[in-house]
Amino acid sequence: MNVLRNLDRRVIYVLLFLLVLYPLVKPMGLPVSVGPWTQGSFDYINNLKAGDLVVVSFDYSSGGAPDVDPQAVVVVKHLFKKGVRIVGTAFVDQGVLFANKVFDAWQKQGKKPGVDFVNLGYLAGGETAVAAFGNNPLKAFPKDNNGNDTASMPIMQGVKTAADFKLIAAFATGAPGPSEWVRQVVTKYKTPYMAGLVTVMAPGAEPYLQSKQMIGLLAGLRGAAEYETALKEPGTAAAGMDAQSMGHVVIIVFVILGNILYLLDKPKKAKA
């Protein structure tokens, strides 16, 4: 007990480090149940047909990327597997770095730029930029991220407004996020919309699910793991779930220990 009383905080650090690392090296495969928010997104995408046109927006920066990037990766994977065509956008400057990474990987696997997907790059202006894209995607992005004219691309034929997309999947760590997309695009063009968000933002977006302005929501790394489970292709996020559990357990155990000690010591202090 005395060891615990004088517990060095570094013991907590080391245990956290090792116990979060362990399941990454040796996955334990704890079950991940798929929640309704994730299921909604999965079902919608699973019912899309080959050739349908969808927007994937990379509205996240490196700070929150560990939560959101795995979501974008697995959703893009599902979309491409279904043969859906993707228009990639970024309304946060660093987002384009992540878009590049995802599309480069798929291009190596045979997806053709301008035909199967287009990476439009970053458009500055936050909410105004989102609105401009909704009104006229071609005018908002006359060139793609590599400087090619978008108007002549096969994938962009027949695109006049956001109403011409079967889905907008936007991944965000801040603004523009659900409120901006709903305000500027969903209410005007009725395009089905799903969001992938960092955990802390998720509860705030729930009203949009209730009002059906959003068809689904992925919350944090957990959301990505649930999606991977639904897709039956566990990847980095699912592996991370075991680590999540361990991290939580360490902290919870220490909170309990702290309180046991406190309650044991309390009568002594009262006497003194």
Next chain:
Amino acid sequence: MTAGRIFTFWFLIFTFAAVYYFMERAKKGNLPGVRPIAGLAALDEAVGRATELGRPVFFVPGRAEINSADAAQTLAALEILSHVAEKTAAYDTGLITAVAAPNTYPVAQEVVRESYLKVGKPDAYDPDMVQFYSSEQFAFGSACLGVMMREKVAAAVMVGFFQAESLLLAEGANQAGAISISGCTRLYQIPFFVVACDYTLIGEELFAGGAYLTKNPIKLGSMQGQDLAKLVSVLFVALGAILETFGNHSLTQLFKK
């Protein structure tokens, strides 16, 4: 007038009027009593402790630029800085002010210099008491961690606008063995301060700093005006909920105007 902002406009005018009225009243000597605010009362204790130990006070006025929408928090933090700097000047205690927003930097220097002048110790003022570390969030965080531990600061005052670095600073202060006083109005960050610091100014308590510490009559009057605006807000919340419960949407409509 822009639709959707009409009611807002009148609410702003009302708040202005309330604050103004009570400031005028205060000038004539009608001063309100103020309930104790632990975090602000602890500031003097913190400086005192630093003086006893012969170690510096570490001050962070948040990370917001003074031309941003979060400027109010920075300005409130600078009011508190002015008080802390007067104390460190009076007791010849060391002061390290760490700045993250470039355009707050010259302002903070001005504030500290003025405090030293005011206490009659212009020679004790050193421009390096205010240091710019970095506008990069975590470069700033790591610099604060390093400095707090190296200089073994005895007190850490972190008030203003903060993001995820809040806990970094709070734990850094704790590990340096410093008494820690924090304050911010940002909801995501208050919890980390509350958990990890000795004292936390929650939300508007940060804005009360100027009045509470200086006992400046005009600012005390302003506080009274603010309280009236809060009272009206409470009444609105109650009335609006009651009306809606009975199916009357008039107040809801009014607020949307």
Next chain:
Amino acid sequence: MTTNWEVWVSALLTLGAYSILFSENKFFQLVEHIFVGVGAGFAVVVNYYSIVNKGIKPMTGKGEWWLIIPLLIGVMLFGRFVKGMAWITRIPISLLVGIGVALALRGAVQAELVQQISANFINVVGKTPGATINNLVMVVGTIGTIMYFFFTYKQTPIVMAGSAVGKWIMMVAFGAAFGNAVQGRISLLISRLQYLFGTWIHLIPTK
């Protein structure tokens, strides 16, 4: 283990950053100073281009001559280095503060005051008893929390009761927000561990 030296640099810097967990040490100091140096350099570069692209180029290229004014105001910030001219620094500061205060007022009054008040205009009686309780928690909790911030009113029993409710609600709120953040913060560590033990030393299989 990777042979890519750039990965080695990032990995070693990460280890240096983590060394602060053990204690303040030379390795951390080195990393800290590199970080501050790069951060400051980054800020200078970004702001240099913003002066050039937003000020100098439109002024000389597009004939927007009036941009000379903000450029001069910006230079005034350096007035402190000229004896007797220190006061001139106040001009740029007053411009920035004017903008900041106005933006703060706009944000405060609409999004944080009026909309937050009217968000409580709800029919308290819900479809189920549970929903009614939730609604009551919302309305009473909001009112109590505002009352906690009554600074100048006499602490009458009503004010004290309201502010006690406010304090409790806030404590529950803060605890919940703290607990809620844990998940996201573990994700950050996971991502770094995957880099260190996957990308760098190949202990974790990378897909």
Next chain:
Amino acid sequence: MKRELPLGITAVVGFLFLVQYFFKIAILKSMTDELTDWGTIVSAFAALLAAAGLYKIHLEKIARRKGPWEMSIVLVLVMTAFIIFGVFLGQKSAPYLFLSNQVLVPLSAAIFSLLIFYIGSAAFRAFRLRNLEAGLLLGSGFLVMLGRAPIGEVVWKKFPVIADWLMKWPNLAGNRGVLIGASIGSIAIGLRILVGIDRGHLGQD
């Protein structure tokens, strides 16, 4: 003049922005847009001033061999190199990209990820059943952690439900109250600065 001019600028600029927000007047919109750009330009100079301050402090440390002065040498070198790469070689040059992608970004991520360790030690230290208030903080924090942990729902299916409830109702109520109070505080400090009552930020002569 030294005092009135700055106070006047703050007041005029501030009220201009406020009037523009509430009234649709085209000319005001273009004026405030222009002023916002001016603010960006002036702030950019502030960044240069701040960087100059950083140089001054570290060059002095090196000259006086003060503190960890060897580290100051590293700082000055890295900073200078980055500026030279960025300004003369451009933001797309390889050395510039190396310093941003392999140094700046991973260091941000590394320092950011320290937070989980600090959450652990802060929770161990502060989440204790000292009194009613600390108990509420502890209780709700503990329940939400359990609800958010993947393992929590294995233990009891209701933990996530409780966590969601705590986030959705008490958390939102508390937040609203804090926001309303803080906004009134902002409004008051804003008014005092606009009319020139608070002027500490301008210094004195």
